[in-house]
Amino acid sequence: xxxxxxxxxxxxxxxxxxxxxxxxxxxxxxxxxxxxxxxxxxxxxxxxxxxxxxxxxxxxxxxxxxxxxxxxxxxxxxxxxxxxxxxxxxxxxxxxxxxxxxxxxxxxxxxxxxxxxxxxxxxxxxxxxxxxxxxxxxxxxxxxxxxxxxxxxxxxxxxxxxxxxxxxxxxxxxxxxxxxxxxxxxxxxxx
Amino acid sequence: xxxxxxxxxxxxxxxxxxxxxxxxxxxxxxxxxxxxxxxxxxxxxxxxxxxxxxxxxxxxxxxxxxxxxxxxxxxxxxxxxxxxxxxxxxxxxxxxxxxxxxxxxxxxxxxxxxxxxxxxxxxxxxxxxxxxxxxxxxxxxxxxxxxxxxxxxxxxxxxxxxxxxxxxxxxxxxxxxxxxxxxxxxxxxxxxxxxxxxxxxxxxxxxxxxxxxxxxxxxxxxxxxxx
Numbered sequence: 366x367x368x369x370x371x372x373x374x375x376x377x378x379x380x381x382x383x384x385x386x387x388x389x390x391x392x393x394x395x396x397x398x399x400x401x402x403x404x405x406x407x408x409x410x411x412x413x414x415x416x417x418x419x420x421x422x423x424x425x426x427x428x429x430x431x432x433x434x435x436x437x438x439x440x441x442x443x444x445x446x447x448x449x450x451x452x453x454x455x456x457x458x459x460x461x462x463x464x465x466x467x468x469x470x471x472x473x474x475x476x477x478x479x480x481x482x483x484x485x486x487x488x489x490x491x492x493x494x495x496x497x498x499x500x501x502x503x504x505x506x507x508x509x510x511x512x513x514x515x516x517x518x519x520x521x522x523x524x525x526x527x528x529x530x531x532x533x534x535x536x537x538x539x540x541x542x543x544x545x546x547x548x549x550x551x552x553x554x555x556x
Numbered sequence: 557x558x559x560x561x562x563x564x565x566x567x568x569x570x571x572x573x574x575x576x577x578x579x580x581x582x583x584x585x586x587x588x589x590x591x592x593x594x595x596x597x598x599x600x601x602x603x604x605x606x607x608x609x610x611x612x613x614x615x616x617x618x619x620x621x622x623x624x625x626x627x628x629x630x631x632x633x634x635x636x637x638x639x640x641x642x643x644x645x646x647x648x649x650x651x652x653x654x655x656x657x658x659x660x661x662x663x664x665x666x667x668x669x670x671x672x673x674x675x676x677x678x679x680x681x682x683x684x685x686x687x688x689x690x691x692x693x694x695x696x697x698x699x700x701x702x703x704x705x706x707x708x709x710x711x712x713x714x715x716x717x718x719x720x721x722x723x724x725x726x727x728x729x730x731x732x733x734x735x736x737x738x739x740x741x742x743x744x745x746x747x748x749x750x751x752x753x754x755x756x757x758x759x760x761x762x763x764x765x766x767x768x769x770x771x772x773x774x775x776x777x778x779x780x781x782x783x
Contacts, residue, residue, distance in 0.1 A: 375748050376738035378677045382684035383692075383734040387726070389685065390692050422727055438678070439685045446657045448650060449577055533719065537727050547731060 371429045381432065384423045385439035391415035392444075406491055406519030413487035413523045414530030416440075420483035421534025426547050428473035433463040433482050450497050458490035465489075476535060483531035488524045561611040563659040568765040569668040572656035575772040580653040582776040584646065586783045592645040595779040596652050602771045603655045606764070611658040619651025620644075656768075662686040668759045677748040684737065695729045
């Protein structure tokens, strides 16, 4: 039985950093498609499946408490150079997702914990986005409540696509684990 | 990726970060006033005077276009020109406030963090993330070329093809790259516990950085007083 908090090794940080680069790249591909829209939650919805997929792969390999926060921090840093809001959005969402996972599952030992944490990561960025969109667009919470249908659809879409992406990520990781390429807890001795 | 925005003489990274945050927060607090436009202009001139003109120009043009588009949309929905100017002002501010951060090379930022006793693993991770975005982009291109060569046809109603032909090879490459990189780092003696590591070309706080910070603070105080 492994403890709650395990020490991170160098290769854990490197793996999470390379995955964070992949996540940033995925964001760079999807963001231009929805950059010019003001519809609440659409950007989160588009980014959700790919972010969740890479998060799930990362957590299937590095099943250590804090892995999602580290991944969130690394993926947020390139965004800080462009917008501090996106940086805080990513970091806060990662911390919240990890906190919820710790409350419900205590550690990443079960596949369900990985699926939950990776799936809930992007939906948890919605509240931060709400605050930001009210700040940037000057719209109040009442405006959102007055016409809630599109926002409800995009929020539900973010949750569904987030969990679909996480499921796909777990599936890819499970396949690679079966092939002996991706071993959890750093069991592989090649680095 | 962001190299074209880098300044010839970059600012002290922490000053850049704090000035970006200050300009953004103060600007957003007073964004309903039309005084936001002179504030943005003053910031843009100040930043350009300190050699950040590439970042200012790039960010202002990009966010200006975005602001015009979202401004028109908000003008149509709200039915007043005020909302157009408010949205345009906020978007321009977002772009111009990002200029100090855009102009700082990632290596300078990590050196600064290292000097501030930030854990080596974190600075390494940040550097790897930024450095490997173009590497992964070329990997993605190679995988796409391989898919074309093999005649793999992708369509939204065939997600299994993308899964099998794109995501599995990409994940394999991510694993291989991270394994090779970890091995390379360990061979070169890099250890995350090594607290006494030397910093190559340490970043120094100069008078220029102090003047930049004072200028940004003065512009922000000026906005607060005038509004």
